[in-house]
Amino acid sequence: MMRWNRWLLPTLLLLGSVRPLQAQRRAAAPLVLGAYVQGSFILAHTPAVQHLAVSHPTGFELNLQRQTTGAEPWHTWYKYPKIGLALVYYDYHNPVLGQSYAATAYINKALWRTRRQELNFRLGTGVGYFPVRYNPATNHKNTIVSSGLNATLQTRLEYDVALSEQLGLLLGLGLNHYSNGATTKPNFGINLPTVLLGLNYHQQRPFRPLNSAPAPAPAELGRSFLNVSTSMGWKQRNTSDNRRYPVNSVTLVVGHRVNRKSNLMAGVEGFYDRSLRAQLRDTARAGDQLPDVKKAGAYVGHELLFGRLAFVAHLGFYLYNPYKSNKFYYERLGLKYHFTERVFGNVDLKVHGGSADVIEWRLGVKL
Template identity: 75%
Template structure:
């Protein structure tokens, strides 16, 4: 699945952001304040106009229409009840429902629900400029089907991950109503779980209205009392993961992909962990691939792989946005490039236990979505 650089910034990410507000933070220095009122709400309704980006020649036959869409969203201004609100200068957290009509019978329509973070870069009493990143789940009724919809090589499954990136300008029309103008990108893909899956990229413009419960917001100052107690400390993450992938359009079976990881890390400031580690992979689809292509009696190479990685975690309370860059140091069967990348989300359920959802890629093409569980020591 080729994908644009915007979708590399964030994977199925921010789907756990709601948990950040619902579960108290760890440590005395990260306890929520019970005296702060809830942040004001913003309700929005926007129309969208788009085109389908032909990011590979294989999808040019579908990049001929101009999809139109409509979005309803609800967002809340963070209020300082969690320390990370101040670290990121009080962003908004939102939920959006998005409908698209692709004006093409092969693609049909799509329906999506996303969560997002909306960061203000410039704000006055009447105007603001925001940058929004979010993700969620999209549903396509007209997915690929070999018998009835074989031309749809963009979307091969009904359920897909969606990623949003958007620049917005909101200007007050009255005390509570604002005019919203924006440009952005919507991306849909299943991460190569089912093939064919080139994914769909929708550069978009939008126009709509926002209703502000309270337009002016007074940010609270950042204090040393909110400094996490584990800055400068080292830790070890032990984890295992599983995922499922399809080899190609001809083989509809789903093959298991496993990994194990030992990663050392250090928290260097309020927002960041740095990582270095070792991991191993076993992709069962490679064994099937070898069996289909090998000659009778030929000795088959080992399909297991081992790698070393460096990485970073961007922290939002218990939630972390994870990026890894790895190099295979044990790779007898050269089925891919010598390096790999990973982007995803990790959530620390307790001081010991965490879970994660990652997308592992090889040079811009999705390899597998990994569902991970582990312990932090």
């Protein structure tokens, strides 16, 4: 996949925060500055990475958060979350893995808040860079990372307690994941369960919202709609074949706005993965009648809405699958952003039973 495409995932999250951040500047939305140390271990989620799950990576993070104030309706629906940017460094204490550098954009949702304490849940995504990666000649043991740029996903539970009027002690438990979505192989990815300790500087504490009145319900509440979209992705078939094969899909979806925060979705889609055709040709004998590699499926899904931005989760089942190269079902996680009322874009990770299949770059229209 072309490298510039990998920056689109965090960009969508940042775009989702542009309008609220502009409104917050007018209202002098308060900032939170943080610095944390991290201790982790590598989760051996498959036997292929067992030989690398022996060290204890350590990391350091700097972040900047902006407190939403009620300038947008969705701020009050989510009880005034924070929107943040973070820079994360890890040393894996293993020459096979080296270090990583990441930039993430995230949302931090308050689960419980008092004058002196906060319990927050953080969800973010971004781009990670690994200077040391798989090389068949010089670093063949690195089955985790085969590309310099990787997508990163981050979940975290954070407890912040006031040490003074503006300084807070932060304790956290999290999970960091790095993967290139099978764009290049090997790509088993790396999962880092993490413990955090650090300090937060709060520009305003306790938090005082700009607008505490209930936000009006969205005009789309209770309405149904259609989405039509197409996607493009690229994937490497295996470590001995360096070519990137295109993967396409076409999707038709019916959606319904069930409440302020959620859309429920049901759709049908077709897939054409050219790497499967190359795989068949490698294994077939002369004169064999090759099965069709095209697939068709149906899925149900959910969209968690934050203004123009949505977190997407789908569960699908193949209805037409002559060449059974994978499980009968698939999952999809991603980000969706409405550029206009009608036109949207997605960055999705399609997965088969926990194993990445392809990163899909989607463009669609809402009808």
